[in-house]
Amino acid sequence: MSPALRRRVLRDSLTVGATTGAYGVSFGALSAVSGLSVAQTCALSLLLFSGGSQFALVGILGSGGSPAAAVTTSTLLAARNGLYAVRLAPLLRLTGWRRLLGAHIVLDESTAMALAQPRPDAARFAFRVTGVAVFLLWNLMTLLGALGADALGDPRQYGLDAAGPAAFIGLVAPRLRGRDPWLVAGAAAVLAAGVAPFVPAGVPVLVAAGVALAVGLRR
Amino acid sequence: MTWVAVLVSAAAGYLLRLAGLCLPARWVSGERSRRVAELLPVALLAALVVIQTVVGGDGRLVVDARLAGVAAAVLAVAARAPFLLVVFLAASTTALVRALS
Numbered sequence: 001m002s003p004a005l006r007r008r009v010l011r012d013s014l015t016v017g018a019t020t021g022a023y024g025v026s027f028g029a030l031s032a033v034s035g036l037s038v039a040q041t042c043a044l045s046l047l048l049f050s051g052g053s054q055f056a057l058v059g060i061l062g063s064g065g066s067p068a069a070a071v072t073t074s075t076l077l078a079a080r081n082g083l084y085a086v087r088l089a090p091l092l093r094l095t096g097w098r099r100l101l102g103a104h105i106v107l108d109e110s111t112a113m114a115l116a117q118p119r120p121d122a123a124r125f126a127f128r129v130t131g132v133a134v135f136l137l138w139n140l141m142t143l144l145g146a147l148g149a150d151a152l153g154d155p156r157q158y159g160l161d162a163a164g165p166a167a168f169i170g171l172v173a174p175r176l177r178g179r180d181p182w183l184v185a186g187a188a189a190v191l192a193a194g195v196a197p198f199v200p201a202g203v204p205v206l207v208a209a210g211v212a213l214a215v216g217l218r219r
Numbered sequence: 220m221t222w223v224a225v226l227v228s229a230a231a232g233y234l235l236r237l238a239g240l241c242l243p244a245r246w247v248s249g250e251r252s253r254r255v256a257e258l259l260p261v262a263l264l265a266a267l268v269v270i271q272t273v274v275g276g277d278g279r280l281v282v283d284a285r286l287a288g289v290a291a292a293v294l295a296v297a298a299r300a301p302f303l304l305v306v307f308l309a310a311s312t313t314a315l316v317r318a319l320s
């Protein structure tokens with residue numbers, strides 16, 4: 001890897017890490033107003049460390065859903081990290097403790113940065129820098145968000161109950177490219193709203209996951 | 220129970236990542252598993268948006284100030300606003316509508 005390439009990868013990875021990590025503050029705040037303690041909120045960012053899964057878990061728990069529904073939705077959202085890991089494995093070739101640590105920083109951002117590089121050594125460097133940068137900032141901002149929200153008082157007064165769905169819109173928007181994602185999003189939304197009066201909180205989201213299976217598995 | 224949910228989801232999330240690094244690529248490289256992996260987050264996130272915007276505690280549809288905030292978020296995303304601004308605009312629009320009504 002030339003010094004110029006190394007510098008460019010470092011700059012790009014740190015930029016992505018900083019911008020992604022920054023919105024840990026919205027997770028921290030949302031988790032705290034959903035009724036999780038500061039310690040539980042920080043444990044999620046340290047241990048689960050996957051934005052979509054974390055927002056979903058606290059959203060479902062906060063709206064009265066069962067822990068089982070919350071964990072299932074969170075885990076379905078985390079499944080994509082497993083598939084990213086499959087794609088990254090031959091590129092990263094991690095073994096031993098490096099594999100155990102590296103697994104924890106397999107994310108949307110570190111995967112995208114690694115796969116965007118022209119050479120394997122640059123890909124490994126981009127993966128590491130992006131993953132660690134997101135991890136550090138995401139956790140710091142989560143703590144600040146949780147402490148800030150605890151100090152605020154009634155979250156509805158600040159419209160924070162709209163922050164969750166807004167975060168989900170921000171997360172889903174980049175994935176809406178082409179006909180199938182739009183079809184799935186529309187059908188999942190209608191189905192979830194349609195079954196909501198008849199099933200316990202948290203379950204409509206799982207029912208909607210069936211739409212992705214139906215569209216994804218057809219020939 | 221919240222701690223159990225936190226720790227179980229964290230363990231499941233980590234094991235999925237680790238399994239991905241350990242599995243032979245040919246097990247999961249099919250066109251269909253790739254498509255499901257791409258569409259699953261779309262379905263879950265779209266459902267979560269609707270549930271948290273227009274569904275009340277009893278599961279019935281309700282229209283309140285949240286809807287105005289989410290509409291603001293949609294406009295902000297369409298205008299390519301950064302993530303934090305999207306969330307901020309949604310919350311402040313909802314707060315404003317609530318204060319005025």
